[in-house]
Amino acid sequence: MIRLLALVLALLAAPLAAQQRLPDAPLANVQLEDPAQEQAALDLMETLRCLTCQSQSIHDSDAPIAGDMRHQVRSRIAAGEHPEQIRAWMIERYGDYISYSPTVSRTTWPLYMVPVLLMLAALGLFWRRMRRS
Template sequence: MIRTVLLMLAIIAAPLSAQDTMPPAPYAYTQLEDPALEAKATELMSTLRCLKCQSQAINDSDAPMAGDMRHQVRTKILAGEEPEAIRAWLVDRYGDYVSYQPEVSSTTWPLFAVPALLILVALLILLRRVGKRRMEGDE
């Protein structure tokens, strides 16, 4: 019984431990030879969030996942893809959270609307209070 449980745990844990022991992808820590292409890749990578780190850009992160994402960005830039197409692919793959520059969509519109609404409410409250004070001062 105990052997069966240990075997099951080993089977479950093996894929999890393999992710951190795999060698990094070729372009995870190697820059592109063409400086213009590397500049494009670096600019894009600075606007993409590492999903494992706490809001760190993938070009600053040492997490294996960030290395894989850097590799993907550099490979796609090298293949001639445009940065916005790569960003769209990563957003489709990982969700809106991956981008520091979210687009307004059905899932992200509250991020843009709620702060504007709060500012509007604060302005209305301020105007009402200033109006009341002026009326009290006139009397």
């Protein structure tokens, strides 16, 4: 009975043992030496959404993927890339969802057009009711 219990506990613990914690990316939590570059990195990180947390920016998130993304932003800015180039690369890699301010494209146009269409429909209904009264 004890051997069976030990076997069951070992099988339940196996997934936990299989998970290994990799070290954080080098620039995930280290500021850049140049204050202007660090500020550009922080400004960009505030506008990118963490894919794990979804309600936090990569600057605020403690998720491992957010650390990797912070590392990418800082290393690319240190290499001289412009923040908009980095944003475009992140959107290409992770999709439009990553940006808190999506641009109008063939996949995001409904975000901009549906509210306008709803407002026009509401104005049309309002105008129709006012004409009847």
